[in-house]
Amino acid sequence: MTTTLLTNARLIDPEQGTEAPGWLLIENGAIAATGVGAERPEADKMVDCGGKCLAPGIVDIGVKVCEPGERHKESYRSAGLAAAAGGVTTMVTRPDTSPAIDSPETLEFVARRANAAGPVHVRPMAALTKGREGREMTEIGFLMDAGAVAFTDCDHVIANTKVFSRALTYARSLGALIIAHPQEPGLSAGAAATSGKFASLRGLPAVSPMAERMGLDRDIALLEMTGAAYHADQITTARALPALERARRNGLNITAGTSIHHLTLNELDVADYRTFFKVKPPLRSEDDRQAVIEAVRKGLIDVISSMHTPQDEESKRLPFEEAASGAVALETLLPAALRLYHSGDLDLPTLFRAMALNPARRLGLPSGRLSAGAPADLVLFDADKPFVMDRTTLRSKSKNTPFDGQRMQGKVLATYVAGTPVFEAA
Amino acid sequence: MTFSHSHLLGIEPLSPPEITEILDLADQYVALNRQDMKHSDALAGLTQINMFFENSTRTQASFELAGKRLGADVMNMAMQASSIKKGETLIDTAMTLNAMHPDLLVVRHPHSGAVDLLAQKVNCAVLNAGDGRHEHPTQALLDALTIRRAKGRLHRLNIAICGDIAHSRVARSNILLLGKMENRVRLIGPPTLMPSGIADFGVEVYDDMAEGLRDVDVVMMLRLQRERMDGGFIPSEREYYFRYGLDAEKLGYAKEDAIVMHPGPMNRGVEIDGEIADDINRSVIQEQVEMGVAVRMAAMDLLARNLRARPHEVLV
Numbered sequence: 001m002t003t004t005l006l007t008n009a010r011l012i013d014p015e016q017g018t019e020a021p022g023w024l025l026i027e028n029g030a031i032a033a034t035g036v037g038a039e040r041p042e043a044d045k046m047v048d049c050g051g052k053c054l055a056p057g058i059v060d061i062g063v064k065v066c067e068p069g070e071r072h073k074e075s076y077r078s079a080g081l082a083a084a085a086g087g088v089t090t091m092v093t094r095p096d097t098s099p100a101i102d103s104p105e106t107l108e109f110v111a112r113r114a115n116a117a118g119p120v121h122v123r124p125m126a127a128l129t130k131g132r133e134g135r136e137m138t139e140i141g142f143l144m145d146a147g148a149v150a151f152t153d154c155d156h157v158i159a160n161t162k163v164f165s166r167a168l169t170y171a172r173s174l175g176a177l178i179i180a181h182p183q184e185p186g187l188s189a190g191a192a193a194t195s196g197k198f199a200s201l202r203g204l205p206a207v208s209p210m211a212e213r214m215g216l217d218r219d220i221a222l223l224e225m226t227g228a229a230y231h232a233d234q235i236t237t238a239r240a241l242p243a244l245e246r247a248r249r250n251g252l253n254i255t256a257g258t259s260i261h262h263l264t265l266n267e268l269d270v271a272d273y274r275t276f277f278k279v280k281p282p283l284r285s286e287d288d289r290q291a292v293i294e295a296v297r298k299g300l301i302d303v304i305s306s307m308h309t310p311q312d313e314e315s316k317r318l319p320f321e322e323a324a325s326g327a328v329a330l331e332t333l334l335p336a337a338l339r340l341y342h343s344g345d346l347d348l349p350t351l352f353r354a355m356a357l358n359p360a361r362r363l364g365l366p367s368g369r370l371s372a373g374a375p376a377d378l379v380l381f382d383a384d385k386p387f388v389m390d391r392t393t394l395r396s397k398s399k400n401t402p403f404d405g406q407r408m409q410g411k412v413l414a415t416y417v418a419g420t421p422v423f424e425a426a
Numbered sequence: 427m428t429f430s431h432s433h434l435l436g437i438e439p440l441s442p443p444e445i446t447e448i449l450d451l452a453d454q455y456v457a458l459n460r461q462d463m464k465h466s467d468a469l470a471g472l473t474q475i476n477m478f479f480e481n482s483t484r485t486q487a488s489f490e491l492a493g494k495r496l497g498a499d500v501m502n503m504a505m506q507a508s509s510i511k512k513g514e515t516l517i518d519t520a521m522t523l524n525a526m527h528p529d530l531l532v533v534r535h536p537h538s539g540a541v542d543l544l545a546q547k548v549n550c551a552v553l554n555a556g557d558g559r560h561e562h563p564t565q566a567l568l569d570a571l572t573i574r575r576a577k578g579r580l581h582r583l584n585i586a587i588c589g590d591i592a593h594s595r596v597a598r599s600n601i602l603l604l605g606k607m608e609n610r611v612r613l614i615g616p617p618t619l620m621p622s623g624i625a626d627f628g629v630e631v632y633d634d635m636a637e638g639l640r641d642v643d644v645v646m647m648l649r650l651q652r653e654r655m656d657g658g659f660i661p662s663e664r665e666y667y668f669r670y671g672l673d674a675e676k677l678g679y680a681k682e683d684a685i686v687m688h689p690g691p692m693n694r695g696v697e698i699d700g701e702i703a704d705d706i707n708r709s710v711i712q713e714q715v716e717m718g719v720a721v722r723m724a725a726m727d728l729l730a731r732n733l734r735a736r737p738h739e740v741l742v
Binding site: 195196197198199200201202203204206208272273314317318319320321322 | 438515516517535537538539540542543557558559560561595598621622623624626627
């Protein structure tokens, strides 16, 4: 039984909300103890962290790996390598593949492939309705037995409220978590941008930010009806926040996430129709971005996700309206999040509360913490190291990052999964 | 020479002196076009390809004529019938064309930004002949030239743009151009046909023609697309004509010498009364067509000068 002691680290503890110099002892793949000061235990192996940040590994809800269907865009192998290099120790994968992951058989196939191929944990989500078509619910019980940690139709909104309310009611009886995309689909159909001066100047079909609030309002009403456990995948507008706050105050079982792109970019970044900045929902105004950052700070928005969505060159090198949505972000999530730290908006424990602790808690996973007994899923990083993002260096098969060519700060030095290093910077 | 661009993708990047330079040169071409001998050799030896991914008769003819009068070899490609239908992407088409070494590429496309995308991938000068709802720069320039010749100036005028602003690239380019030249622009139309964020455009917005047209110098009507009249944006054609169609009564609110413009093709009895459209004392719609050829000649001439001034690429 080997033990590893990580010494001289800056421990980022999201549970305590603290960051302090100290050490962390790994035993049997789990965190055995942490401490501050010079008095420290003996171990078989010592690692000097050089005063750099040691935090729980990122638990990323909403990663798209394109298996089955489009392995040329991303495989479990390539996504796993990208995750390890980005400090992501658990990928919670999306079922919006083709075909959709909507049966226990497909889920088992995926889970087998995923864990054989990748260096990090993979926790699959399953579709809530068959084929993500919003008509019939999937076999929620069997899928949970097969390992589904949550149920979502991803960016497909279940427009039929009867179908959705039944699925929520059924899910509640099994204690299943439903993840939905709050959006009024009629209003947002065909939109490529957020309505406003910028979209009008560019002549792009646009959706009012109100569509997000309308979608959320409807879902909240359904939660009042059904009492299900619900997580909004991305809240990106100021207008949706009061509704979320009210629902929380009224004791509904609701949490919310947002994407790293909506936290660090705004609609003007699209500039001259740069399709790598086309995401879903579309990038918002700067006022919305600021409001969402504040909501993360207050804890109203619980989770920050990469919403990693690989797209190949062919699907992006098109006129903006026709181009595919989505951006890869497993490797850029941490440096992008650190922009918020360097700008003074969010401190490191808050960032890791949203990227590790809260998502793990919501899914009932033991990771995301730095306490004794938690799995030793860790990321060691230099929060200050500057670099220029070069998309060709990404480990993802698809290189569609909006941060290409941008100056960033923050490099992952090592990633540990169950106490074993799965990535070490050269 | 002030004009420093290698493409004409929109009005947005142009400065007021550059706009003036294009219009001044276009004035000379108006004179040339009125002679018997209408030929110049400004584009001699150059190849111009017109790629229209969207139906157009007038604009394509205007560009073709402009190129031919300046001595270019002009080729029209009917893109709707061609490889796009076979699944070839816009970029593939662009690369194929690029290999044929055209010098001027005139492009119309149904999607906003498609012409910008194309311009990034080819080595020649690209002219935007209309992309989605984004821009239609030569239309705005020809409108500006028409106004300048009719009013003797292109500043401090009250100009009303009326109708379907939301779906109109002509409106966007005109708002930008007329704003840059320090005019007061009013937009008049039903709120369902106004783009979002319009209050931030530095324009005045009206939903009533009588109020909006009061004392304007120029009335610019826009075409209402047939597919917008199905009850989705406006209740019916006849209600639209009643409230927003330009007739003698509504025109009466404008200044006595106000001119009437329309980018064509017109829907008589929908957005404009036939008699007003044909009234030679008020309507400058035919002049707009004439100015169109001259402005396009000027734009292509200036782009060609920048093209020729560019250091030659070394062939390996």
